[in-house]
Each structure stands twice: as structure tokens, then as C-alpha cells.
Amino acid sequence: MSTQTKADIEEKLYLNHYTVDTQSHLSIKEQSVCAACQRKICLTICPAKVYEIRDGETSISYEGCLECGACRITCPHSNIEWTLPRGGFGIQYRLA
Numbered sequence: 001m002s003t004q005t006k007a008d009i010e011e012k013l014y015l016n017h018y019t020v021d022t023q024s025h026l027s028i029k030e031q032s033v034c035a036a037c038q039r040k041i042c043l044t045i046c047p048a049k050v051y052e053i054r055d056g057e058t059s060i061s062y063e064g065c066l067e068c069g070a071c072r073i074t075c076p077h078s079n080i081e082w083t084l085p086r087g088g089f090g091i092q093y094r095l096a
Ligand code: SF4
Pocket: 028, 033, 034, 035, 037, 038, 039, 040, 041, 042, 043, 058, 074, 075, 076, 077, 078, 079, 080
């Protein structure tokens, strides 16, 4: 059985190509809900580290999104407005 290290996975992620849109395909519905959220699982579940707390609010660096959907599924308050990027934008996966 092959095991992949974190470094192996990061190396593969560098192969991906992004066509970044000027508008975000992700947004927070209500910052007050995030402020009261105990788990803040979006900060740890996202493999691309898209979510951060900045100045007390949940911020989104949508440019690096891998479109995996994990944040949408795991946010305990369904507080993420999640769509795919518009046609022609987003990630293109490249296999090594
Ligand atoms: S898990 Fe959901 S509600 Fe909690 S901080 Fe993240 S986006 Fe906000």
C-alpha cells in the first residue's frame, strides 16, 4: 500500500492551474453566525486554507479553492454560500 506524505500532496497541488475570477464563488451568509460558532471547522477542514479569521470576521481567499465541497458539507450552521466558479474559471487539475 502506498502512503503519501503531506509534502507529496503539496507537490501535486502545485501542478494545478487556476483561472481566477474577479468575483468570489464563496461567501459567508452571516458573520454573526460565524462569531458565535464554537467549532469553526472551516479553518481546519479546508485543504487550501481558504478560510481565516481577520479582524474578528471569517474571511475567504477564494482564489485557492480546490472546489472539493468540504466546507459546504461540514459547516455546522450551513453558513457558507457555496457555488462552483463561473464557467471558464476555477481550478484545472493536472495529474503527475
Ligand atoms: S464553520 Fe461555518 S459558521 Fe463556523 S466559522 Fe466557519 S463558516 Fe462560520
